[in-house]
Amino acid sequence: MPQIKKVLIANRGEIALRVIRACRDMGIRTVAVYSTADKDAMHVKLADESVCIGPAQSSESYLNESAILTAALLTNADAIHPGYGFLSERADFVDKVEQHGLIWIGPDSNMIRKMGDKVNAKQTAIKCGLPVVPGSDGALRDIEDALVWAEKIGYPVMIKAASGGGGRGMRAINNANELREAFPIVKAESKSAFGDDTLYMEKLLLHPRHIEFQVLGDKHGNVVIFGERDCSLQRKNQKVMEECPAAILTQKQRDDMIEICKNAAKKMKYTNAGTFEFMFEDGKFYFLEMNTRLQVEHPVTEMVYGIDLVREQIRIAAGEKLGYTQSNLVAHGHAIEFRINAEDPETFIPNPGKITLYAPSGGLGVRVDSAAYSGYTIPSTYDSMIAKLVVHAQSRPACIMRAQRALDEFVIEGIKTTVPLQKKLLENSDVRQLKTDNHWLETFLANQKTEEPVQDKE
C-alpha cells in the first residue's frame, strides 16, 4: 500500500488551507504552490514548503500543469491534492500526475472524463439507475411524434434544438395547442440559427430545488453516501448558502435516495469523493450532474456527520479501506454554510483590496474556513470568496439563531462583503420556512432593487 508522506496542494485560498490542515492533522508534510500575486497568502505561510510556480494569471500558475508537476517532483511530494476548481477535473492532468509516479487525491481520470461530459454523464446515470429528467429518447420526428411524447412526459415540457445552447433554440410549452403552434416555429428558428432543425423534448421543471448527495468510495469497492445538502439559494448558478440536511425531505425520501445513490456509485465503481447533484421538484429527483471532486460546501456534511472528508480522500488515495459502512453514518443536527465574498452585497461587483481588520466569529458550533487575515490584500486576479462561515446546531431553527449570532460577530473591515446579504436572507420568512427554489434568490434580489433604490450604507 503506498504511503503518503508529503502532499502538494495545487490550489490557493481557503481550500488550500483546508487541505494543509487535514494533512497536518495526519502528520503529513505539505507543499504549497503559489503565484507571484499570492506570495503573502496564508497557504504559503502555513505549508511546510512552498514553491512559486508562475505569475498572477491562473493559466500561467495554478493551471500550469508542468510547473506544478515540476514543483511536486523537485520537492519529492508523493501526492497531489487539487482542491476544487483549477485542475481538479482535468482528466489529462490526472494521467500526467500518475505517469510521473505521483498519487492523485481524487477520482481516477476515466471517471472524471466520463462524468465531465454532459451527454455521457446522463447515459451513465440512466445505466446506473439514477432518475433523470424525462425526455424524448432522441429527435422528435414530427408534430404527431412530439404530441405523443408530451403526453407521455406530461406538460409543461420544453422543446429544444439539438444544436442549441445558451438559452437559445428552446421554448416552454404548457399544452397541446401551444405545442402545435410552436413546433414548426422552433423548427424553423433552429434551422436558420444553427443550420440544424433537429428538436428534442424534456420535462420542464418550474420550481426545482438543488439537492446533492456526497459520495465516498474506496479502492476496494466499498461505498458510502452521506445525507444531502440543499443548495437552492443560488445567484447566477453560484451557490450562496448551503444546508445539510435538506429539511424539505421526508426521512423516506432521504433513505430511498441514499440507497439509489449508493447502488449507482457501486455500479460505477466510484472511488474517492464525489457528488451526485439533483434537481428536486414535487417529491421527485432528477439527475443534474456529477462533480468528480471535493466541493466548496463539503464542510456542512462534515459538521453533521463528524467526519473529515479531506482526510478520507487522502486515506482512500493511499489505498486504505473506508473502515465503516452506511449504517455507521449518523447525522447529528443541522449545519449551514455561508459563502462570504469580497463583493458589494447589492451590486455584486467584486471588491478586492486590503482587509484592514479581520475578526472572524467563534464559539460553539461555529467554524470559519478562510485564508484571510488582518492586513491581507485580496488580489483581483482570483475568485472573490474570502471565507466560509459554517454553523452547526441541534436543529435547523437553532442553527439559524446561531448563524445570525455568528454573522453579527463577523468583522471584516476595509472591503465590502456579502455578509449583509446573508443576514437579510436569514431574516426572510421564505428562507426560514423553506419556501425557496433555485430561482428564488434571483427574484428576491430583483425585488430588492426596486424596493430599496437608495441604501449605500449598512
Added chain:
Amino acid sequence: MSSFRSTVENMSKLMDEMGITELDLERQLFLGLYRKHIHLSKQQAVAAPVGFVPSNKTATDTKISGHALKSPMVGVAYLAPEPGAKPFVKVGSTVKAGDTVALVEAMKTFNPIKSDVDGVVKEILVTDGMAVEFDTPIIVIE
C-alpha cells in the same frame, strides 16, 4: 564558546550526511549582546536538487543591485551546457543581449536563459543543479 564550536561541527557533519549544502546558524549570547551568525555552505556533491533557492519572497529582502535575470519557470538551473562542460558565464564575463547564460530544466526540457541586456556578469546567485522557483533571480548583470 566550546559548545557552540561543537554545534557547528555537528551541524557540518549532519550536512554532509543529509546532503544539505547551505545552512544558517544563529546564536544569541546572554542578554542578546552578541549575535553570532554563521553561514555554512558546501559544494553540492550530487546533481539532485536539495531545496529551492528562495524566490521573490526573499529576493526583495536581499537587495540586488544591477539587472537580475530571473527564472521563467519552476525547474532546475544549470550553469553549463552539459555536466563537466565550461560554464556559460563566470563573474566578470561580458555578455551581450541574446547570449545564453544558464539553462532551466523543467519536465525534461532545457530552456535557455538569455540575457536581455549587454553588460558584465556581476553575480551568480545559484549553483549548478539547484532547484529554482518562478521569478528566482539567477544571474545579475551590470
